Amino acid sequence: MKHQSKLPNIGTTIFSVMSALANEHSAINLSQGFPNYPSPQKLNDLVAKAMDNGYNQYAPMAGNLDLRLAITNKYNLLYKSNYHPETEITVTAGATQAIYTIISAFVKQGDEVIIFKPAYDCYQPAIEVNGGKTIPIQLSAPGYKVNWDEVASKLSSKTKMMIINTPHNPSGTIWSEDDMLQLEKLTKNTNIIVLSDEVYEHIVFDGEQHHSICKFPELKSRSFITASFGKTFHNTGWKIGYCCAPKDLMAEFRKVHQFNVFSVNHPAQKGIADYMTDTNTYLGLNDFFQQKRDLFLNLISDSRFKFTPSKGTYFQVLDYSEITDEHDVDFAKRLTKEFKIASIPLSVFNENGTDDKVLRFCFAKTNETLVKASEILKRI
Ligand code: PMP
Ligand code: GLN
Numbered sequence: 218m219k220h221q222s223k224l225p226n227i228g229t230t231i232f233s234v235m236s237a238l239a240n241e242h243s244a245i246n247l248s249q250g251f252p253n254y255p256s257p258q259k260l261n262d263l264v265a266k267a268m269d270n271g272y273n274q275y276a277p278m279a280g281n282l283d284l285r286l287a288i289t290n291k292y293n294l295l296y297k298s299n300y301h302p303e304t305e306i307t308v309t310a311g312a313t314q315a316i317y318t319i320i321s322a323f324v325k326q327g328d329e330v331i332i333f334k335p336a337y338d339c340y341q342p343a344i345e346v347n348g349g350k351t352i353p354i355q356l357s358a359p360g361y362k363v364n365w366d367e368v369a370s371k372l373s374s375k376t377k378m379m380i381i382n383t384p385h386n387p388s389g390t391i392w393s394e395d396d397m398l399q400l401e402k403l404t405k406n407t408n409i410i411v412l413s414d415e416v417y418e419h420i421v422f423d424g425e426q427h428h429s430i431c432k433f434p435e436l437k438s439r440s441f442i443t444a445s446f447g448k449t450f451h452n453t454g455w456k457i458g459y460c461c462a463p464k465d466l467m468a469e470f471r472k473v474h475q476f477n478v479f480s481v482n483h484p485a486q487k488g489i490a491d492y493m494t495d496t497n498t499y500l501g502l503n504d505f506f507q508q509k510r511d512l513f514l515n516l517i518s519d520s521r522f523k524f525t526p527s528k529g530t531y532f533q534v535l536d537y538s539e540i541t542d543e544h545d546v547d548f549a550k551r552l553t554k555e556f557k558i559a560s561i562p563l564s565v566f567n568e569n570g571t572d573d574k575v576l577r578f579c580f581a582k583t584n585e586t587l588v589k590a591s592e593i594l595k596r597i
Contacts (some may be wrong), residue, residue, distance in 0.1 A: 231561055234249070250579045265484075265488075267487035273483065281300065281486035287489075307460055312458040316343060327350065329350050331380070379412050383415065414443050420529055422507045448490070535576055535578060
């Protein structure tokens with residue numbers, strides 16, 4: 218049988234590639250972003266309780282209502298922004314499904330979607346499988362600052378959507394309030410939909426603030442926010458996330474969502490809803506991860522890697538240009554095989570595989586693992 222691939226240039230995601238290589242070589246795995254410590258016991262217990270209490274059949278299509286109410290409360294508390302639980306919030310199978318479904322619901326053949334590179338790797342294939350055209354804007358290490366005149370020059374009558382991501386994976390940078398205001402100015406009086414990927418909203422360091430798109434009313438009116446409980450509650454394997462948007466946009470989203478997954482794991486949703494009634498469960502994350510970032514960076518301060526401390530996310534980018542001029546993919550693979558430490562090369566997220574000689578390390582790990590990893594990094 219012959220068929221023409223809809224994604225001829227797409228191979229296996231780098232996260233699977235590097236985790237498999239780490240396992241094969243028994244390397245410390247700081248590549249794919251996931252914690253190596255347990256999901257909170259209290260949350261696990263609440264999910265088990267939800268199963269015992271009968272939350273074992275389909276959740277409502279838009280998500281368990283207690284969870285949607287907990288999400289509404291969070292946006293009111295943190296950003297003084299209201300999303301109606303009935304019509305403006307949908308629970309999804311991780312942020313990945315939310316992102317895919319948003320793109321499928323709106324992007325048609327020939328539509329242009331602007332993304333900033335390095336870009337998280339699920340955006341571009343979702344655009345292209347739906348017939349859209351990716352318009353990349355390449356940002357450069359180490360600051361990954363946006364040139365807003367360049368963004369203005371990339372807008373056209375075909376621009377359907379822009380995808381933004383702050384705090385940013387893989388660079389660990391965050392957008393300023395000014396960036397958001399520039400975005401607001403550029404999109405005003407257009408029909409552009411903004412997909413704001415905010416999965417790391419609770420992981421921002423050094424007293425800085427997360428500028429959620431919902432704090433900017435004009436932007437909010439054209440935007441989806443995507444979020445991931447896997448990131449916030451240390452259980453990426455549960456694959457529960459959600460998205461929020463004004464009612465008219467969410468109605469279109471749900472037309473696809475209902476046939477894409479219909480609804481997602483019910484006991485996990487109910488357990489998370491109950492767990493979130495204590496806001497400390499997510500408000501303490503900044504400090505928790507800042508301690509890990511600082512521990513990791515102090516431990517490697519006299520290594521040959523150079524760095525700007527991550528401003529958000531649980532990733533730290535390290536510049537290895539003083540060590541070798543190998544391509545970052547080759548170097549990441551060699552470190553895994555020879556030094557038994559796995560990381561993610563940033564070039565795979567760049568336009569044309571541009572290599573800035575930087576690797577991404579995940580510090581969502583036990584302190585013991587971070588100490589062991591640093592001992593290796595200091596030998597390189
Ligand atoms: N967006 C970004 C920027 C991510 O890093 C991730 C990975 N966690 C996702 C989306 C997907 O999140 P989830 O695991 O909830 O699907
Ligand atoms: N978001 C995770 C990361 O950036 C990976 C998720 C995945 O493996 N798809 O490492």
